[in-house]
Amino acid sequence: MSQDLPTTSYALLGLLTFGDDLTGYELKQRADRTLRFYWVAPAMSQVYTELARLLEQRLVRATDDDADGRNTRRYRITAKGRRTLSTWLRSSPLEFPGLKHPVALRLLMGHLVEPSSTAQLLTGYLAALGERRAELETVRESLRGADEPGQPFRFPSLVAEWGLRYYDSERCTVESLLDALEDGS
Amino acid sequence: MSQDLPTTSYALLGLLTFGDDLTGYELKQRADRTLRFYWVAPAMSQVYTELARLLEQRLVRATDDDADGRNTRRYRITAKGRRTLSTWLRSSPLEFPGLKHPVALRLLMGHLVEPSSTAQLLTGYLAALGERRAELETVRESLRGADEPGQPFRFPSLVAEWGLRYYDSERCTVESLLDALEDGS
DNA sequence: ACAGCCATGTAACTCGTTACATGATTAC
């Protein structure tokens, strides 16, 4: 029973393997600090939906904690959850990354607008890229001290590094696209 | 009337601005050669669904061509379609690209599996990346000759170049991740 | 007192997918 969950379920389950129990709300925050950069930023409502599913399949266990008046459920991954997750990691076939790049999409149709409009698009993207990069940089900084081989945040740190490199490469490419547009117009 | 279409509608409409009329089938093929690399590869059924929508809003016009026995509808963008598209291009707010990167996601959970399993994941990705890159290279080659400033495929060519650079940057990063994993295990 | 955050959920809806259904043309 219970084998093929949507990838986002595995992703959220994976965020519960870092040694602490989280509420739905906290899980959403963790997703926003990690998953967002290379997977998705699930809506609050989806986090609760996924947790309900994981609970139903006994991949997580919930502890009600009404002590503080607030209705609070804290979720912990179960042994079965760990087994399921590592089986998935080992056996799932390679899926190629999917990119949804509205900026590239708009550049494709550059012939429909004035060159200045396209340049403005790319300049705006460059700015957004800078902000994003700064956010991810902050995340990586916060992992410092536990990101050496063998330590708990080694892999999150490697992934963050990967993201930073990606943003750097984007900046570089977009800058040369802007140059090319100037020359050719 | 009629303004906010899903982005994929605009994307498909954009593929009809390169001077030729296409059948649904041909449009799908064009999407597979271009959109796939930085947007989506829509299912055949979705292409027809979107075309029906575009038709309903008079953004495309259809010509039935039953002459050859086959039921063939050829679609052409209308003046209204062009207006709608260029308005969208000029006025739509900047959306940041979204990445769905199953490989990065799995790397995040590297602590749950043996190092060899993670290394295998990355090696597999490197191979897939090579194939993808080759496909995109073929596409770019096919644009040669009409990709100079002012020519029809200038922008598609720039976008393809962007994609190639992205794949190169990925290859480079993944190689150094593999090095880091070897050192630290 | 009031705003902002913590906290949990339901309902309606859209996008996009896979599976199904059909049939003609082309190349071997």
Next chain:
DNA sequence: GTAATCATGTAACGAGTTACATGGCTGT
């Protein structure tokens, strides 16, 4: 003749979103 490709659509479903609904706690 038969397999691959061209060609068009419908139906059922799933993943994920926004909007809605509720309420307590915390800082000023």
